[in-house]
Each structure stands twice: as structure tokens, then as C-alpha cells.
Amino acid sequence: MKSAVVVFPASNCDRDAAVALEQITGHKPVMVWHADSDVPDVDLIVLPGGFSYGDYLRCGAMAGQSNIMRAVKEKSEKGVRVLGICNGFQVLTETHMLPGVLMKNAGLKFVCKPVGLTVVETQSVFTRKYQAGQRVEFPVAHGDGNYVADAETLDRLEGDGRVVFKYAANENPNGSARDIAGILNEKRNVLGLMPHPERVCDPLLGGTDGRAVFEGLLEALG
Amino acid sequence: MNAPVAVTPEVVKDHGLNEAEYARIIELLGRTPTIVELGIFSVMWSEHCSYKSTRVHLKKLPTSAPWVIQGPGENAGIIDVGDGDVCVFKMESHNHPSFIEPFQGAATGVGGIMRDVFTMGARPVASLDSLRFGAPDHPKTRHLVSGVVAGIGSYGNCMGVPTIGGETNFHSSYNGNILVNAMCVGLAKADKIFYSAAKGAGNPVVYVGSKTGRDGIHGATMASAEFNEDSEEKRPTVQVGDPFTEKLLLEACLELMATDAIIAIQDMGAAGLTSSSSEMADKGGAGIEIDLDKVPQRETNLTAYEMMLSESQERMLAVLKPGREAEAERIFKKWELDFSIIGYTTDTHRMVVHHKGEIVADMPVTALSDAAPIYERPYVKRKPATGTPKFDPAKPAMESLLRLLSSPDLSSKRWVWEQYDYTVMADSVVRPGGDAGVVRVHGTNKGLACTTDVTPRYAKADPFEGAKQAVAEAYRNITAVGGTPMAVTDCLNFSNPEKPEAMGEIVAGIEGLGEACRALSFPIVSGNCSLYNETQGEGILPTPCIGGVGLLKDVNRMATVAFKRDGDALILIGETKGHLGQSIYIREVEGKETGAAPKVDLALEKKNGDFVRGLIETGRTDTVHDIADGGLLVAVAEMAMAGEIGATLRVNFEADKFIPFLFGEDQARYILAVPADQADAIIAEAKAAGVAATHLGFTGTVSASGAPALDGVGLPAVTVAALKATHEGWLPAYMKG
Numbered sequence: 001m002k003s004a005v006v007v008f009p010a011s012n013c014d015r016d017a018a019v020a021l022e023q024i025t026g027h028k029p030v031m032v033w034h035a036d037s038d039v040p041d042v043d044l045i046v047l048p049g050g051f052s053y054g055d056y057l058r059c060g061a062m063a064g065q066s067n068i069m070r071a072v073k074e075k076s077e078k079g080v081r082v083l084g085i086c087n088g089f090q091v092l093t094e095t096h097m098l099p100g101v102l103m104k105n106a107g108l109k110f111v112c113k114p115v116g117l118t119v120v121e122t123q124s125v126f127t128r129k130y131q132a133g134q135r136v137e138f139p140v141a142h143g144d145g146n147y148v149a150d151a152e153t154l155d156r157l158e159g160d161g162r163v164v165f166k167y168a169a170n171e172n173p174n175g176s177a178r179d180i181a182g183i184l185n186e187k188r189n190v191l192g193l194m195p196h197p198e199r200v201c202d203p204l205l206g207g208t209d210g211r212a213v214f215e216g217l218l219e220a221l222g
Numbered sequence: 223m224n225a226p227v228a229v230t231p232e233v234v235k236d237h238g239l240n241e242a243e244y245a246r247i248i249e250l251l252g253r254t255p256t257i258v259e260l261g262i263f264s265v266m267w268s269e270h271c272s273y274k275s276t277r278v279h280l281k282k283l284p285t286s287a288p289w290v291i292q293g294p295g296e297n298a299g300i301i302d303v304g305d306g307d308v309c310v311f312k313m314e315s316h317n318h319p320s321f322i323e324p325f326q327g328a329a330t331g332v333g334g335i336m337r338d339v340f341t342m343g344a345r346p347v348a349s350l351d352s353l354r355f356g357a358p359d360h361p362k363t364r365h366l367v368s369g370v371v372a373g374i375g376s377y378g379n380c381m382g383v384p385t386i387g388g389e390t391n392f393h394s395s396y397n398g399n400i401l402v403n404a405m406c407v408g409l410a411k412a413d414k415i416f417y418s419a420a421k422g423a424g425n426p427v428v429y430v431g432s433k434t435g436r437d438g439i440h441g442a443t444m445a446s447a448e449f450n451e452d453s454e455e456k457r458p459t460v461q462v463g464d465p466f467t468e469k470l471l472l473e474a475c476l477e478l479m480a481t482d483a484i485i486a487i488q489d490m491g492a493a494g495l496t497s498s499s500s501e502m503a504d505k506g507g508a509g510i511e512i513d514l515d516k517v518p519q520r521e522t523n524l525t526a527y528e529m530m531l532s533e534s535q536e537r538m539l540a541v542l543k544p545g546r547e548a549e550a551e552r553i554f555k556k557w558e559l560d561f562s563i564i565g566y567t568t569d570t571h572r573m574v575v576h577h578k579g580e581i582v583a584d585m586p587v588t589a590l591s592d593a594a595p596i597y598e599r600p601y602v603k604r605k606p607a608t609g610t611p612k613f614d615p616a617k618p619a620m621e622s623l624l625r626l627l628s629s630p631d632l633s634s635k636r637w638v639w640e641q642y643d644y645t646v647m648a649d650s651v652v653r654p655g656g657d658a659g660v661v662r663v664h665g666t667n668k669g670l671a672c673t674t675d676v677t678p679r680y681a682k683a684d685p686f687e688g689a690k691q692a693v694a695e696a697y698r699n700i701t702a703v704g705g706t707p708m709a710v711t712d713c714l715n716f717s718n719p720e721k722p723e724a725m726g727e728i729v730a731g732i733e734g735l736g737e738a739c740r741a742l743s744f745p746i747v748s749g750n751c752s753l754y755n756e757t758q759g760e761g762i763l764p765t766p767c768i769g770g771v772g773l774l775k776d777v778n779r780m781a782t783v784a785f786k787r788d789g790d791a792l793i794l795i796g797e798t799k800g801h802l803g804q805s806i807y808i809r810e811v812e813g814k815e816t817g818a819a820p821k822v823d824l825a826l827e828k829k830n831g832d833f834v835r836g837l838i839e840t841g842r843t844d845t846v847h848d849i850a851d852g853g854l855l856v857a858v859a860e861m862a863m864a865g866e867i868g869a870t871l872r873v874n875f876e877a878d879k880f881i882p883f884l885f886g887e888d889q890a891r892y893i894l895a896v897p898a899d900q901a902d903a904i905i906a907e908a909k910a911a912g913v914a915a916t917h918l919g920f921t922g923t924v925s926a927s928g929a930p931a932l933d934g935v936g937l938p939a940v941t942v943a944a945l946k947a948t949h950e951g952w953l954p955a956y957m958k959g
Contacts, residue, residue: 009558010469012382016648049646051380054466110375112643141379141643199645204662204777206645206653 001221003029003044006072006088008063013049013085013198020198021046024214034066043221044081045072047088049141049196059102059144060090069095081125081217082190086142089182089192098185098192099157100149106175110143114206116168117181117195121161124184126191129216136209138195140173145194147176147183157183165193229260237264243595250589258526258575258582265493265531266500266590269753274595275719276751279732284740290709290747296417297338297488298408299747301709303773307663308412309670310344313352313405313711313769315752319460320402324369328402329377329463330535335406336381337489340472341538343416343479344408347647348661349378351388351404352674352713352767353638356397358630358956363392366400367638368957373463374404375641380465381472384650385642386659388674392630395678398757403713405769407672409663416479418488418498420506420541423569425485427499427512428547429562430554431471431537435520437461438494438533467536467559474557475538483546490537496530498539499565500573504587506541512565514577526577541567601725606684611808611817615878620940622811622885623859624948626852629810633952655864656783657702657848660774669774671705677851678763680819683804685727689734689766690822694889696770697742698848701831702892704780704838705772707742712749712768717761719753727764728753735766741824744770781838781846785865788922790845791901792869796830796891797914798854800882806852807885826890833913834892837904845895853885855937857893858918862932863946868923871934873916880936895921 003021007014014031021029030040034052039045053062063069073095076082084092092098105111114137119130130136149157154177157163165182172179174194182193197210234244237260247255247263255263265271273280285293291308292300298312316331328351336346351374356363367390378385383406420427438461478484486506488498495517503510514529524532542550547563554561568574573590575583586593626632639654651669652660658673675695681688693710700707712735717724739746749769755762774780802808803817837843845865849857855871862869875883896904901917908915925931925941933939 010380010382010466012380012469012646016646019648050382051466051469054380054464056466109372110379110641110643112379112645113640139645141645143379196645199648202648204651205648 001025001044001218002027002042003046004032004039004042005029005046005048006032006034006068008034008050008052008066010052010054011048011050013196017046017048017085017198020201020214023201024211025218032068034068037067037071039068039071039075042080044083044217045075047082047084047091049086049088052087052091058094060087060094063091064094073097076190079189083126084192085196085198086194089194090144092190092192097190098183099153100147102144103146103148104144105146111173112139112141113173114139115173115195116171117165118168119164120166121164123161124164124188124191125217125220126213127164127216128220129212135168137207138197138210139199140195142194145174145176147180149177154178164191229254229257234260237261238268239264243267246595250593251585256582258530259585261527261531262496262583262590265496267594271493271497272594273751274597275599275753276728277596278598279729282732283736284745285747287743287745290745293747294749297341299709299711300342300415301747302412303663303668306412308410308415309407309771310339310342310410311405311407311711311771312338312748313403313713313767314750315713315715316402316404317400317715317752317755320370321400323460324366325373326460326462328370328373330461331402331404332374332377333463333465333468333535334491335404336383336468337491339406339408340475341416341487341489342410343414344410345476346383346406346408347649348407348659348670348672349383349385349405350659350672350674350769351385353388353390354396354401354765355392356400357394358392360397364957364959370402371638371641377463377465379643381469382646384644384646384661385639386644386650386661387654387672390635390638393678393763395763398760399755399762401715401765403674403767405674405711407670407771414479416484416487418486418502418505420486420502420508420567422485423508423567425541425544425567426547426563427510427565427567428540428542428550429517429537429564430540431559432464432467432534433518433520433560434524434529434532435534436524436528436532439528439531461533461535463535470557470559471536471538474554474559478550478553481549483542483550485541485543487538487540490539492533494531494533500587500590502539502541503567503573504591509568509570509572509587510565511568511574514575516562516564518560518562526575526582530575599719599725600722601729602722603726603730604723606687606818608818610803611812611814613802613808613812613881615881617811617881619855619881619884620937622807623855626806626810626856627859627945627949628952629806630952632806632852632856634950635953636950637953637957651777651780652703652782657699658705660703660777660780662777667776667778669777669780671700671703671772671774673699674767674769675699676765676767678765679804679815681731681764681766684819685730685764686734687819687821688764689731690738690824691820691889692766692768693735693738693742693744694822694824694827695850696768697744697827697831700770700772701835702781702846702848704835705774706835707744707770707772709745709747710739710768710770712746712766714751715755715762715765715767716753717756724761731764731766738824742828779839779841781844783847783861783864784845785861785867785869785895785921786845788867789898790895790921791898792918792920793894793896793901793904794891794916794918795834795894795908795913798883798886798888798891800879800886801888802882802886805885805887820887820889822889830890830892830913833908833911834894837894842900842904843894843896847893849891849893853887855884859932859945861893862942863949866930866942867921868930868942869919869921869932870923871919871937873918874935
């Protein structure tokens with residue numbers, strides 16, 4: 001499996017994503033600069049966490065207008081898998097590659113802690129290695145992770161099996177509608193999620209629950 | 223702000239310079255200074271930049287060891303952590319700005335200390351923040367806590383540097399003068415360290431980073447005077463942070479540092495362009511000539527005075543090898559940062575500043591450094607507080623424990639550290655809430671253990687022993703995770719050095735630090751002094767804060783505070799005499815801040831510490847906690863809460879020894895949990911090594927309903943859930959108002 005990690009100015013989980021990818025797939029991902037207009041031929045593109053362009057406008061809004069995101073969008077339309085983590089999820093909603101928006105956390109504060117998640121949907125290349133209903137724990141670290149969409153969109157996402165991760169009961173850290181932590185696009189090749197699977201791929205870092213995301217991708221994409 | 227042009231006695235006084243200092247300036251220049259020169263002298267000779275009150279005493283501190291690569295005097299200290307890796311670290315105060323404007327003050331404190339670390343070629347890998355606020359019921363405290371924590375989070379989180387530790391305490395002496403001490407720890411390669419000495423003439427001086435504006439003018443001078451009612455008017459002297467630009471500056475600097483184009487580099491911190499340009503020239507034995515028209519400017523009509531004194535953030539000054547300008551410019555443009563060649567080094571040993579075709583300053587660089595005034599201020603060493611406070615031996619201990627766990631100083635600080643990203647960089651192996659935070663050295667199995675410590679109430683009662691205790695506590699916290707203590711950085715927060723009694727606290731404090739650092743082979747490699755922490759005549763508790771760094775050879779052989787298994791034996795290392803003087807118990811339960819501070823036996827600290835570390839390194843225990851604020855019972859409760867596993871203390875005591883045993887704050891103590899079948903052997907080994915060890919009890923206790931619980935002889939069972947509820951409850955409830 002060949003992969004790429006996009007680097008926006010003030011991305012700060014680009015290295016973390018690259019380390020997890022290399023450890024699990026055995027191949028170093030290509031680091032792609034935000035000002036470039038092309039993404040190399042890869043099977044997976046990761047949009048990492050961070051504060052792209054400082055997030056002084058809405059989170060992810062500036063990154064959504066970058067050269068590289070036009071290319072990422074084109075690739076995704078051709079079926080290339082895209083994984084947006086945290087700020088990457090925000091960028092995906094800003095480019096309308098995923099529906100809804102990520103608002104300021106309900107508690108109005110940045111929140112960093114491990115949270116329990118339920119794997120709702122395993123019919124996806126990102127979650128195929130998990131069991132449906134399985135509880136996993138990933139850390140969150142964000143100020144704007146409160147997922148909001150209209151009722152019709154939320155019904156459609158749930159009805160189509162596109163809500164893949166939900167915060168476990170009473171563990172929703174940000175007020176997200178219907179406890180949504182991660183969603184797929186209609187073609188199911190783009191996943192955005194607020195929690196960080198790449199930070200739980202090493203037993204010394206509080207668990208390995210995140211590994212299955214990358215192992216599943218590796219198994220599916222070779 | 224338009225600078226006045228004429229230098230009158232009034233103007234000199236407004237610059238914080240006394241008559242003798244002004245006379246010295248005239249003597250050094252051979253003429254009356256220009257207003258720009260006066261401004262430059264004012265900041266460079268300020269207490270904050272010149273250490274004029276403390277320099278003679280700081281010389282007494284131990285600053286070297288075979289593993290120390292760089293001691294005090296550079297942007298940060300450097301130690302060798304093996305395999306070609308070096309650790310670069312420093313702690314610095316941002317007290318005055320944070321009181322005036324808590325969010326920006328704290329944010330720029332974090333930004334400033336990170337620049338000090340990456341300007342030396344290191345990537346910052348951990349942040350810690352030692353915070354001291356006024357009494358919880360003071361009307362400003364809640365607002366200050368909220369602003370400072372949000373400010374630290376906003377900067378550190380955007381930078382992508384995990385905040386892995388720190389302290390948050392409250393005391394009425396900080397009502398008008400909070401303390402915000404930020405520490406940054408970075409990693410570099412031994413052959414890629416960058417210094418600030420601008421050696422050689424004719425080399426280009428480049429300005430990179432953000433544009434210069436009018437913010438922070440005279441910040442260093444502000445930090446060198448007492449506060450009064452008008453301090454809020456100084457809000458414009460507080461800088462505004464832009465962590466996004468700093469993140470770009472970090473990446474751009476590290477990219478340029480991967481080449482060999484740089485001769486010297488220094489960040490523009492306190493006193494901005496003035497200190498960076500004059501210090502680089504001074505350290506390199508060179509001169510410097512700069513043209514302010516070339517300085518990137520955010521506002522129109524900036525005067526030379528304003529540009530030289532601005533403390534706009536996220537700026538660096540570098541001296542390049544001639545001919546490498548284009549290569550450097552390409553890197554900074556890629557990161558969308560300003561880049562401008564503003565001058566050249568010279569061989570004149572003078573700092574010459576041009577503006578709009580005129581020379582606005584022309585002075586010998588040594589006038590700002592070596593010739594800066596040094597004071598042997600008169601001091602009086604107060605007699606340390608003595609005695610043992612009276613207490614009521616009949617008070618129920620479990621009720622007192624619950625009270626201590628929910629007291630402002632001992633309550634959980636989760637509300638604070640959950641606002642900081644402590645998992646970014648995917649190397650944080652021990653997270654906030656334990657003894658020391660630990661980050662793995664990326665790509666290796668080594669770890670850096672980091673902690674900040676001081677117990678100001680001890681330092682007030684006995685400045686000498688209190689300072690020793692701060693060092694010993696840092697030593698213990700690093701030892702408790704399995705680290706070998708390597709070196710420290712210090713933030714010496716004291717009140718007005720012009721008052722002999724306050725100066726006596728400073729002198730005794732520095733002597734105490736020196737003695738402890740020498741005895742523990744724990745040299746001081748960087749730090750700063752923050753004096754004049756006084757508002758309307760009332761000084762803070764002396765607060766010599768210590769930032770310690772230790773090395774773990776293998777993060778797989780590490781200990782944390784959490785109980786991990788039922789049925790482990792609890793072993794108490796160290797002797798318990800039951801020292802209640804200045805204890806949290808006496809303060810919270812008996813309502814007194816009295817008695818002698820605990821004495822610190824440094825030889826014992828070393829012996830006990832070496833024994834505990836040995837057990838961790840050989841894999842014989844993975845559960846260790848040092849005993850500090852609140853004493854033994856608080857330490858056991860913290861271990862139970864962290865692991866959600868109960869425990870029983872089976873020690874039997876006479877009634878009058880019971881409270882001192884449980885809540886005394888004797889030093890050099892740890893609690894270990896070890897497999898039950900190993901307990902006797904470990905106790906025997908301890909005794910053979912001359913280390914006091916007691917079998918204290920065991921883990922795994924449950925209540926009648928099966929919930930994990932803490933109990934003991936004379937201690938009725940309380941569930942761990944109940945301990946946690948009270949421990950976690952206070953701060954969130956307080957912050958809600």
C-alpha cells in the first residue's frame with residue numbers, strides 16, 4: 001500500500017501519521033506540500049491533525065482552498081482512499097467532501113483525553129478489522145469537534161451505515177450530534193474522524209486500538 | 223506612542239534608571255545618550271536582562287558536569303543524553319504580563335521559551351507550566367486561571383508540542399502577582415547545535431519571522447518594577463502571540479539549520495532587536511551595524527526607539543555565512559515568513575543603528591553587557607520559622623484525607639491539563655497527573671523525565687531549606703518514574719530585591735539551590751530570575767521553581783504512580799518522623815501556616831533515590847510514587863485513584879503518632895508496590911543498603927459491596943470512587959463559579 005500525508009502550514013500530526021503508517025505498512029509515506037498541485041499515485045491520502053494556516057478563520061477553511069485539496073478531491077472522485085483525522089476531518093467538511101460542519105466544542109474549551117468509541121460500522125475499508133459494536137479507546141485533542149448537520153443528513157448518514165465511529169455512552173467530549181465521531185462519504189472511500197487512531201498504535205502510548213484502522217487499509221489495499 | 227526626543231531627568235527616571243546609572247551611561251558614551259540609546263540602556267540594564275541584583279549570588283551555583291554541554295548564558299542549557307542526542311531546555315517566567323493580560327501573557331510565555339529552545343537547533347518535544355494563583359476567593363483568581371490556561375493551551379496546542387506536566391497552586395500572596403513559569407524541553411543532535419556568538423566581521427545579519435509592531439515596548443522594564451494600582455494601564459506593553467507564525471518559524475529554522483549556512487542565531491525575546499543584536503555581537507567579540515529601514519514593519523511611522531524596544535513575537539535574528547543569503551531566503555519564503563538582511567557584523571565592537579539616513583545609536587557593545595551595573599544589595603537573613611504546630615489527635619483521619627484531596631492545592635488539576643494536548647508527537651509515555659512526565663526520545667527507547675517543583679510555603683518559613691527541598695523534590699519526581707536526574711533549570715521568583723529582607727530570601731534561596739544541586743550532581747544549566755513580584759508593598763512567597771530533566775535508559779523499565787494489580791505489597795522507603803510543620807494538613811485541617819519547614823538531608827535523598835531507581839531499572843517494581851504535599855496517606859490515595867485499585871494500611875500506631883505518621887511531610891520518602899512474594903527480599907536489601915523500608919500494607923482491598931476501597935488500622939474504609947469524586951470535584955466546580 002502506497003500512502004501520502006499532506007502537510008499544511010501548521011499541520012502538527014503529520015509526523016505522527018507518517019510514523020504509524022510506516023510502522024504498520026512497512027513503507028514510508030510520501031509527504032506532500034500544501035502548495036503543490038498534484039498528489040503522487042498512492043492508495044491512501046492522509047489529511048493530518050493540526051492547526052492548518054493557524055485555523056484563525058473557521059478550522060480547515062483556508063486549507064480547504066489550497067492547491068493540494070483540489071488534487072485530493074479529484075483523486076478521491078477516482079476512488080483513492082482519503083483519511084482525515086481531526087483537523088483533516090475539518091478540512092474534509094470545509095471542502096464538502098463530507099457533509100456537516102465541526103463547531104466549537106459544547107464546553108467551549110479545547111479537550112485532550114482518551115475517549116471510548118463504539119465501532120458502529122465495519123463495512124468500510126477503514127474499519128473492516130474491527131468487530132461491529134466493539135469498544136475502542138482513542139485520544140481526542142481538539143477545540144472544534146462538535147459535529148453538526150441537519151436532521152435529514154444525520155438520518156441519511158445513519159441509514160446508509162456511514163457513521164462508523166460514535167462516542168461511547170456518556171463519553172461525548174464535544175457535544176456532537178448523535179455522538180458522531182467519524183463518518184464516511186457516499187462512495188465510502190473518504191473517512192473523517194475527530195479522535196486520533198495514529199496516537200494509539202503503540203502499547204507504550206496507552207493502547208493499540210488504532211492499529212486496526214491502518215491494518216485494515218493495508219489488508220484491503222495490499 | 224511617540225518617543226520623546228529630549229533626554230531630560232524626568233525621561234531618565236521614567237526609563238527606570240537611577241542617577242548613578244545615568245551618570246555611568248554618560249561616562250561610557252563620553253556624551254549624553256540619544257533617546258534611542260537611553261531606551262537601549264534602559265532595557266539592557268533592567269533587572270530582567272542584566273540580573274544586576276542576583277549576578278553576584280548566581281555565580282555560586284554549580285553549572286557543570288561531564289554531561290553538561292552548555293550551562294547558563296546561552297538561550298538554553300544543553301545536556302548530553304547519549305548516542306549523539308542532546309537535550310536542550312530552559313524555564314522562564316512570564317509573570318507580570320500574565321497578570322495584566324492572562325491569555326496573551328501566558329501564551330507568549332510559552333512561545334518565548336519554545337523559541338529559546340529551537341533557536342539552538344532543537345525540536346521542542348515537551349512543555350511544562352508551573353502556575354501560582356491568588357486565593358481562590360480573590361475576585362480575580364478565576365478569571366486569571368481561565369485566561370492563563372486557555373493561553374498556554376492555545377499556543378502549545380497549535381505548536382504541536384505536548385504539555386506533559388506542571389503545577390497549579392493557590393495562595394493569597396499571589397493575589398496581585400501571579401506566577402506563570404513555562405518550561406520547554408527539546409532534542410537536537412550533538413553535531414547540530416547552534417549558538418548566539420556572532421563571530422567574524424562582514425557577515426550578513428538577517429531578520430526572519432513576523433513583522434515588528436508596537437507591542438511589548440518596554441516589557442523588560444515593566445518586569446523589573448513593582449506593581450501598583452495603575453498596572454492595568456501597562457496592558458499595551460504585553461505582547462500578542464501568533465502560534466501559527468511560530469510553528470512556521472520553527473520549521474523554517476530547523477530546515478535552515480539542516481544546512482551549514484548559519485554562524486549564529488538568537489530569538490528576539492525580552493528587549494527584542496536590542497538584546498538579540500547586542501548580545502550576539504558581544505558574545506562573538508564582534509560589532510554590529512543595522513539599518514532599521516530594512517526591518518519588516520507591521521505599522522507605519524515606527525520610530526527607531528519603538529523598533530529597538532518592540533517585543534513583537536515570533537522573530538529571530540541570524541548571522542549567516544556570506545553568500546548563503548539566497549538559500550536562506552528561499553527557505554523562509556517557502557514558509558511564507560519575512561526575511562530581510564538588515565545589516566552586517568563588524569570588527570568595531572560597537573553597535574551602530576541607522577534609521578532614515580541617520581545614526582540613531584552608536585555605542586560599545588560591552589557597555590550593555592560587561593559594563594552593566596552589578597549590585598551587592600544589602601540583605602538580612604530572617605531567622606527560619608521553628609517549632610511543631612499543635613494539632614488535635616482525635617480528628618478522624620479519613621475525613622481529613624477527603625478534605626485534603628479536595629483542597630485547592632491537592633485537588634486534581636485535570637481541568638487544567640485536559641485543555642493541553644499531551645499526546646501529540648506520539649511519544650508521551652507518562653502523561654500529566656503523575657510524578658514526572660516522560661517523553662520518549664523519538665525513534666529510540668530512551669526517555670526524558672521532566673518535572674517542575676517548589677513548595678513556596680517551605681521557602682517562606684526557611685528560604686534555604688525550602689530551596690533545597692525544591693531541588694530534592696524534582697530529584698524524587700524524576701527518580702520515581704525511573705529516571706536518572708541529569709540537570710535543572712530554575713525560575714527564581716522573588717519579591718523586591720531593594721528590601722533587605724526580601725534580598726535575604728533571594729540569597730538564602732540561591733545558597734540552598736547550590737547546596738542541593740551540588741550534593742545531588744544535578745547542575746543548573748539555564749534559568750531566569752523574576753524579581754519585584756510585589757504589589758502595593760506585599761511580596762509573594764519566595765518561589766524558587768525548579769525544572770528538572772532526567773534520563774531513562776529504557777522506557778520499557780519505567781514506573782508510574784497507579785496501582786496495577788491486586789495483592790501487591792506496599793513498601794514505604796524512607797524514615798517517617800511525622801514532620802507536621804508547614805504541612806498541608808496543618809494548613810487545611812488546623813487552619814495554621816506555622817512551624818519549621820522540613821529539613822532536607824541530601825545524602826539521604828541520594829541514597830534512597832538510588833535504591834528506588836535501581837529497583838525500577840532492574841524491573842522489580844513498576845509502581846512508585848514520591849511522598850510530598852499532604853504526606854503518606856495522600857500519596858497512597860493518589861496511587862489508588864490513578865489505578866482504581868484499593869489498598870489497606872496495616873501499620874499500628876499509638877494515638878499521638880497517628881496523625882503525624884499519616885500526614886507528616888518528612889522528605890526523602892517513596893511508596894512502592896511490589897509483588898507480595900518479593901517484599902521481604904526488597905526490605906532486606908534496603909536495610910543492607912542503609913535505607914529505611916517498612917512493609918506498609920497491600921493493594922486490592924474492596925468494600926463490602928465489592929468496590930475498590932482504601933482502609934487500614936484506625937482508618938474506616940472509603941471507596942476509591944468516593945476519593946476520586948472529591949479529588950476531581952473541586953477545580954471544575956470552582957471554575958464554574
